[in-house]
Amino acid sequence: MKNYLFHVGIDISKLKLDVVLLDKRDTTIKEHFVVTNNSKGLKRMASLLKKCGIDFEQALFCFENTGIYTFPLSCFCFENQFDYWIVPAVEIKRSxxxxxxxxxxxxxxxxxxxxxRHIDKLQLSSVPEKAIQQLxxxxxxxxxxxxxxxxxxxxKENEGFTASDVYxxxxxxxKKTIKFLEASLKVVEAKMREIVKQAPKLKRQFELIKSIKGVGEKxxxxFIIATKGFEVFSSARKLACYAGVAPFEYSSGSSIRGGTKVNHMADKTMKSLLQMCALSAVKHDAQLKAYYLRKQDEGKNKMLxxxxxxxxxxxxxxxxxxRDSPFVDTYKFVA
Incomplete structure (x- = not known):
């Protein structure tokens, strides 16, 4: 791990960036200034930091994930090859x-x-490829x-309950509005398929994931979007934590025995999609169906x-x- 000498903390809002520079050897604020959250302001930020005598090779930029307002700064750091770290806001707040x-x-x-203080947790960030941004x-x-x-x-619920001349x-x-919206939806879905088709790596990942029973296109x-093409999460356990399906123990001393349960902090969209996949899998995948029925017979809770x-x-x-190969249903070979 690189031993950074300068740490730049940036608070991001829609219109401006508050920048604080700290020297690791002396943690009093060395510099504080405010710039606009656009390309002009970002260039000014780099210029002001350079005047402070900062060596960008020994500097770490850290800021919260604030959605689209973070994107200009992320791109600027990526293009200029600055080391930067995007941290969830809740993690900084609780620290x-x-x-x-x-x-x-x-x-x-x-x-x-x-x-x-948390340099041991450092995971340098990067800007996802253009196709993933579009998706x-x-x-x-x-x-x-x-x-x-x-x-x-x-x-349509008004039909039959409201006077016909009123409805x-x-x-x-x-009816026209719904027709227009459904046509727009088909266009958007077609565009997504086209983007995946034109990116060989994403197309391969898309086909591999769909080879698993119960997992559909959506x-x-x-999964490709959330994992940035499987570049963010290094293990299935970490992704399960992010999705809010990984169980954790809740106990303390001799009095609290809460058992294991999932945490409410999760990607709710991914969790919802996984629930639909699980319901489909226990119907159409012989191995998971057998597992599901066996655990229910053992008295396990259905949702667990x-x-x-x-x-x-x-x-x-x-x-x-x-493995870079489609899913193989080995259960059908069981005698």
Whole structure:
């Protein structure tokens, strides 16, 4: 691991960036300044840091994941080959301990201190390839369209309960709107398939994941997006933790025996998709069906067994990706 001399903490908002520079040898704030959150402001940030005598080879930039507002800074660091670390906001917040008051400057300082104190956890970040960025935006649009279609379809509930001449005023327009939205959804889904088809690596991963029984196109796409083409998570267990399906022990001393359970902090979309995959797998996959029925006969809770199936599906996904070969159903060869 590189021994960084300078730690730059950056608090990100929509319009501006609060930048705090710390020297590892003297952790008092060496410099604080504010720049705009755009290309001009980022160039000014680099110029001001250079005037402070910073060696970018020995500097670590650390900032929170604030969604799209983080993207310009991430791209700037990536293009200039700066080492940078994007940390979940909740992790920094919980690492602060008891604190009073709040300001953008103090937040930037806390982020810089986090990068010093938790350097053993360092996982350098990178910008996902363009195809994954496109898939992420299109997947979000796809989900919004599906929700909107469901909302507009609720208008039909008025039929039979509202006077026909009253319902008639909205019926035709509602039908046209739904038709337009469904057509837009098909276009977005086709665009996603086209992007995957044009990227050989993503196409291969997509086909490998779909070879697993119970896993469909939507789940395969989301796994590629969430893992950035399986570059982020090094093991199935870590991905299971991220998805909120990995069980953890809850006990303390002799009085608290909470057993094991999953944590509420999770990627809810991935968790929901995995639930649907598990329900499909226990119907159509002979091995998982036998496992599911056996555990139920042993008196295990239905949801606990389904969660185990979700974990098994994640394990299978990692296996086919690491092995670079489709899933093989060995259960059918059992005598």
């Amino acid at each position: 602060k301990g008891i604190s009073r008051g709040k300001s953008d400057k103090s937040d930037a300082k806390d982020i810089a201190f986090y990068s010093i 992420k935006l299109l997947f979000t649009e796809c989900e919004k369209l599906k929700k909107t279609i469901l909302i507009f379809k609720t208008t 008639k005023t909205v019926k035709a327009q509602n 789940t395969a796409l989301y 067994v389904l969660n185990n199936v979700r974990c098994k599906i994640i394990g299978r996904i990692f296996a086919v990706i690491n």
